[in-house]
Amino acid sequence: xxxxxxxxxxxxxxxxxxxxxxxxxxxxxxxxxxxxxxxxxxxxxxxxxxxxxxxxxxxxxxxxxxxxxxxxxxxxxxxxxxxxxxxxxxxxxxxxxxxxxxxxxxxxxxxxxxxxxxxxxxxxxxxxxxxxxxxxxxxxxxxxxxxxxxxxxxxxxxxxxxxxxxxxxxxxxxxxxxxxxxxxxxxxxxxxxxxxxxxxxxxxxxxxxxxxxxxxxxxxxxxxxxxxxxxxxxxxxxxxxxxxxxxxxxxxxxxxxxxxxxxxxxxxxxxxxxxxxxxxxxxxxxxxxxxxxx
Numbered sequence: 001x002x003x004x005x006x007x008x009x010x011x012x013x014x015x016x017x018x019x020x021x022x023x024x025x026x027x028x029x030x031x032x033x034x035x036x037x038x039x040x041x042x043x044x045x046x047x048x049x050x051x052x053x054x055x056x057x058x059x060x061x062x063x064x065x066x067x068x069x070x071x072x073x074x075x076x077x078x079x080x081x082x083x084x085x086x087x088x089x090x091x092x093x094x095x096x097x098x099x100x101x102x103x104x105x106x107x108x109x110x111x112x113x114x115x116x117x118x119x120x121x122x123x124x125x126x127x128x129x130x131x132x133x134x135x136x137x138x139x140x141x142x143x144x145x146x147x148x149x150x151x152x153x154x155x156x157x158x159x160x161x162x163x164x165x166x167x168x169x170x171x172x173x174x175x176x177x178x179x180x181x182x183x184x185x186x187x188x189x190x191x192x193x194x195x196x197x198x199x200x201x202x203x204x205x206x207x208x209x210x211x212x213x214x215x216x217x218x219x220x221x222x223x224x225x226x227x228x229x230x231x232x233x234x235x236x237x238x239x240x241x242x243x244x245x246x247x248x249x250x251x252x253x254x255x256x257x258x259x260x261x262x263x264x265x266x267x268x269x270x271x272x273x274x275x276x277x278x279x280x281x282x283x284x285x286x287x288x289x290x291x292x293x294x
Contacts, residue, residue, distance in 0.1 A: 043127070044152050047143035051113055084108065091265040093273035096171040100268050103163045107156065108261045111147055115229060115253025118145035119246060124233075147256075148233065153226040157218035160264045164217075171272045180271055182207035217267065221260060228256050 062073030070078060084105055085097075092100045117123060127141035146152040168177055184200040191199070232249045239245045 042151075043141055043144045044146050044149055047117070047123070048114070048146045048152075050143070051117055051146070052110075055109060055113055081105065088261070088265045091262070091269045091273070093269055096167050096268055096272040099167050099170060100163070100265065100272075103159075103167075104261045104265055107160065107264065108257045111156065111225070111260055112254055112257035114146045114148075114152075115256060116250060118148055118229070118233065119236075119249055119253075124148065145229070147225055147229045150222065150226050153222040153229075154218070156225070156260070157222035160221060160260070161218045164264065164267050167268050168271045172274075176274070177271055180274075181210050217263075221263060225256055225260055228252060 059077060062077050064071065064073065066074060085101060088101060088104050089097050092104075124141045124144050126143075127139075129139040147156070172180075182204050184196065184203050186196060186199050188196050232252055236245055236249060
């Protein structure tokens with residue numbers, strides 16, 4: 001029950017506040033809905049709330065009351081969660097996994113279901129518009145998938161970036177982050193002093209380049225997701241919604257959600273997964289010594 005409440009809260013935040021924050025002068029045209037609690041309610045936010053409620057209702061219907069011997073629906077949900085956990089944990093590391101996994105799985109489910117929901121007939125094609133050469137052209141859809149407009153993908157990228165920063169500060173700290181960016185990773189004992197300090201200058205320059213790349217990550221994440229969804233929409237229209245291309249878009253929608261969350265996991269793991277690596281190396285390093293002692 002607590003996991004479902006966390007999922008509901010996380011998706012509600014993604015569906016409302018984050019999108020409203022990114023909605024200033026954005027790509028989409030807002031529908032005729034009024035503002036709510038001072039926030040601009042657009043067709044994307046409306047549809048995000050609908051999909052969020054649908055996801056929560058689906059999980060509740062599948063799981064119902066959790067049991068020790070799982071029902072078929074509970075087994076499906078648990079298998080999906082275990083599969084995603086097994087995919088993300090080696091990347092993020094066991095230390096940061098408890099905090100990172102809820103964010104990653106929420107982003108994955110949210111993105112995939114919105115990508116797939118755009119394939120439902122009427123989504124994005126029913127709304128307000130005008131006649132163009134005898135054909136009605138929709139300029140403001142009633143509902144629109146969250147990932148089909150740039151404001152939505154920017155909001156998701158900002159959530160990903162914020163989660164990365166919080167998790168890194170919590171499980172690595174500023175010291176490890178600064179060393180990872182600017183520190184000299186060479187072994188001082190194996191290099192001449194001149195070469196070692198020369199490498200320190202190179203690592204410092206590379207660190208500043210890495211800082212720039214970190215702040216570019218929200219842009220690349222949002223543009224990659226938006227570009228693939230936008231391209232898929234155009235492809236479906238160009239191919240007159242033929243069934244094979246519907247299947248292709250289902251596959252692309254799943255892959256894009258996976259790519260978005262895998263990149264977020266990689267960004268977290270690059271900083272937070274060092275401890276697990278060292279612990280693993282130490283365990284293997286001490287094993288031969290114990291065997292030799294015996």
